[in-house]
Amino acid sequence: xxxxxxxxxxxxxxxxxxxxxxxxxxxxxxxxxxxxxxxxxxxxxxxxxxxxxxxxxxxxxxxxxxxxxxxxxxxxxxxxxxxxxxxxxxxxxxxxxxxxxxxxxxxxxxxxxxxxxxxxxxxxxxxxxxxxxxxxxxxxxxxxxxxxxxxxxxxxxxxxxxxxxxxx
Numbered sequence: 001x002x003x004x005x006x007x008x009x010x011x012x013x014x015x016x017x018x019x020x021x022x023x024x025x026x027x028x029x030x031x032x033x034x035x036x037x038x039x040x041x042x043x044x045x046x047x048x049x050x051x052x053x054x055x056x057x058x059x060x061x062x063x064x065x066x067x068x069x070x071x072x073x074x075x076x077x078x079x080x081x082x083x084x085x086x087x088x089x090x091x092x093x094x095x096x097x098x099x100x101x102x103x104x105x106x107x108x109x110x111x112x113x114x115x116x117x118x119x120x121x122x123x124x125x126x127x128x129x130x131x132x133x134x135x136x137x138x139x140x141x142x143x144x145x146x147x148x149x150x151x152x153x154x155x156x157x158x159x160x161x162x163x164x165x166x167x168x
């Protein structure tokens with residue numbers, strides 16, 4: 001169990017709701033992963049991933065949360081905190097939205113809510129890792145005051161920018 005209190009798992013912004021995963025998110029999550037262009041994962045694998053997300057949230061107190069537009073009620077992606085390449089003490093922010101939800105400020109809005117939620121846990125720093133080719137995600141992170149710390153090269157991801165942001 002974490003030395004930090006859990007982050008809030010229900011976040012509301014002007015246009016978005018971030019909340020815990022539900023079984024009903026499986027089709028949308030499968031479609032989001034398929035939008036990456038590498039095939040459609042089996043729904044059983046998606047349901048298992050959702051169960052893993054919920055179990056991890058229970059033990060870590062941090063969460064990757066579905067992002068739903070409030071007015072439309074539709075699932076447009078996810079945003080939250082993960083350990084990923086980082087630690088539970090200094091977790092990593094992660095987000096991914098459907099292409100049709102790009103260029104509307106949703107990623108910035110969702111990520112800002114997650115940064116605020118992370119700050120309530122008493123943590124002092126967040127990380128983000130993103131491929132250097134991913135200019136839109138780098139712009140979102142810049143808007144949220146993340147600054148580049150260093151670069152690494154990974155066999156599957158290529159050149160990865162490591163960004164960090166103090167929480168105060």
